[in-house]
Amino acid sequence: MNLAIKDIRHGLFRFVLTCFGLGLLMTVVLAMIGIYNGLVADALAVVKAPAADVWVIEAGTQGPFAEASSIPADTRDAVARMPGVAEAGAITYQTMEATHAGRTLRLYVIGFEPGRPGGPQRIAEGRGLGTSHFELMADRKTGLVPGDTIRLGRDRFTVVGLVEDAMNSGGDPAVYVTLADAMALQTALDPAAARVQSARGDGGLRPPTVAAVIARLEPGAGVALLTATVRQWKHLSALSQVEQEQLLLASVVDRARRQIGLFLSILLTVSAVVIALIIYTMTMEKLKQIATLKLIGAPDRTIVGLIVQQALILGISGLGIGLVLILLVKDNFPRRVVLEPFNALVLTGIILVVCLAASGLGVRAALKVDPATALGG
Amino acid sequence: MTPDDILVDVKGVAKHYGTGETRVDALRSVDLRVHAGEVIALLGPSGSGKTTLLNVIGCILAPTAGRVELDGDAVFDGKWLRSDLRRLRLDKIGFIFQAHNLLPFLTAEENVSVVLDLAGWPATQGRARARELLDYLEVGHRAKVKPALLSGGEAQRVAIARALANRPRIILADEPTAALDSGRAQLVMDLLRKLATEQKACIIAVTHDEKIFDRFDRLIHLRDGRLVEA
Secondary structure, X not given: OOHHHHHHXXXXXXXXXXXXXXXXXXXXXXXXXXXXXXXXXXXXXXXXXXXXXXXXXXXXXXXXXXXXXXXXXXXXXXXXXXXXXXXXXXXXXXXXXEEEOOEEEEEXXXXXOOOOOOOOOOOOEEOOOOOOOOEEEEEHHHOOOOOOEEEXXXXXXXXXXXXXXXEOOOOOEEEEXXXXXXXXXXXXXXXXXXXXXXXXXXXXXXXXXXXXXXXXXXXXXXXXXXXXXXXXXXXXXXXXHHHHHHHHHHHOOHHHHHHHHHHHHHHHHHHHXXXXXXXXXXXXXXXXXXXXXXXXXXXXXXXXXXXXXXXXXXXXXXXXXXXXXXXXXXXXXXXXXXXXHHHXXXXXXXXXXXXXXXXXXXXHHHHHOOHHHHOOO | OOHHHEEEEEEEXXXXXXXXXXXXXXXXXXXXXXXXXXXXXXXXOOOOOHHHHHHHHOOOOOOOEEEEEEOOEEEEEOOEOOOOHHHHHHHHEEEEOOOOOOOOOOOHHHHHHHHHHHHOOOHHHHHHHHHHHHHHOXXXXXXXXXXXXXXXXXXXXXXXXXXXXXOOOEEEEEOXXXXXXXXHHHHHHHHHHHHHHHOOOEEEEEOOOHHHHHHOOEXXXXXXXXXXXX
16 A cells, blocks of 8 residues: 555645646746756857868957957968868858847847858758848847848848857847858948048058858868967967867856856755755644554554655656646747756756655654654544 | 463553653553453543553553563563564554544545555455454445544544454553544444454553443553552
8 A cells, every 4th residue: 555645645636736836946947957058059059050170260369259350351262272171161240239020139140151161050941142142041039031121230131041049149149141241241331430431531441351260171181280270370360169169168158157057056955945845844744644653553664655755756746847837938938948858867866866855854753753642632 | 361361461660751850750660460351441630640551551652660561472671672563563452542543545444454554464355354344343334435524433433443453452542432422432332342352352441431431341540650440
């Protein structure tokens, strides 16, 4: 006879309500884990999108994501000719605000050369850029659809395709435009400002620059050798893809990641305390029944089993409800919520440990109950 | 009566709490023998030591001194002689409580069979034994009902069935009729008498219920921890 199940069935509504409350708490915990993962995934998505092996950047800088990098646009030709390089492409990044359908969009504009590395890996809907100017591919989270037009700078661009999960570390969705358009957006001045600059003798004849040049290597070519070669040019530096990713995580999202990680730790601690209190209260309410069980001869293992089984059922049910809820609502979060099966497994392990530890309080109270308590009404 | 008929043999049992000026003697050198088939009452004012004596016989409370034998087994002689007191209670002692103390999450049948489950009976045999007892006590028709829906008399009979489930020979009852009206109290006493006779068990009941005093073989008075047999 399983006393734990019998007791749960006796007070099923209350138990389900408790599980639901715990489930809501688990939803928050899972949401924080998902946001934490999403922050990292978002930050890395834009770095991983070009599928590059080497990033050539301005010397003395940390690359286009950690700080500003500006190198001559013709660096791409020099890199492309280096031994071991299969293909190379110039790329620019900038953040812009634009208005569409009455709302302001904050966009991460990526300029790349169609046909060269730097564009999105997959187009989810529509097509790639087909002309040299005034077309763009947008991340779905912009809310734009193929056929929409949007004004960027002084020009109106047409949305021709949609991509997914392309955004910067701040969560701003990306739009891809041609390198030529991106450079124009970076340098073109408002007419009045251009006139002032011209009057001051600045003819605007600076050589065109890009943020970085990315290179894909031929099979067997060494990344280390290429980066070392590039660094021989005093005005350039080079990072491998792994270095670029580590740099981004360490310098750009590290503080936010630690903040969310700390908040997650607090949430887990709160969850542990809540679970412990629930289990302790459930046990205290049953002390007279436990005393009766002891009096009629129930061994300690029966009483421990009653408490521990209920604690585990409570924890696992709460986690299950939390998982279902977060899977239902995760797409409605403003930022990406990424949950991996590994996260659910780790959280399950943590909850099991918490439940076992929390039931220890209840077990301690139950084992201390004097069976004589059952006598005397 | 033969020595084999002695189910409870308490010799020189004392129990005190505290020391020095705060010392309270709950029991002072109590001797008590109860034979198979006997139904005895422990009487006395509040604080006289009735419940303490019941707890000592029920192996719930260790006396300070003395010797206790239950059903021929020495269980206490200055110290507990057995480490598995709960198993001892399960096998030899049945408890009937004033407030029934039925487990609210089990049906009447399960409240009885849980004892057999703990004793290691197979589930089907345990259920059959529980039904047999409930039928015997005329509450078989309420077997699938939870305690909250039982009347006071029905709940008390289920509690008695639970006390008898594992065929103990010593039944300890704490105010078994306190929650019952006069008619039902007489019925319960008839039932306990019948069980004592048929199962060669002894019943030791703590009671204040004067209406049922005439239903006991012996009335044992306790006063200031001393035993005064009437």
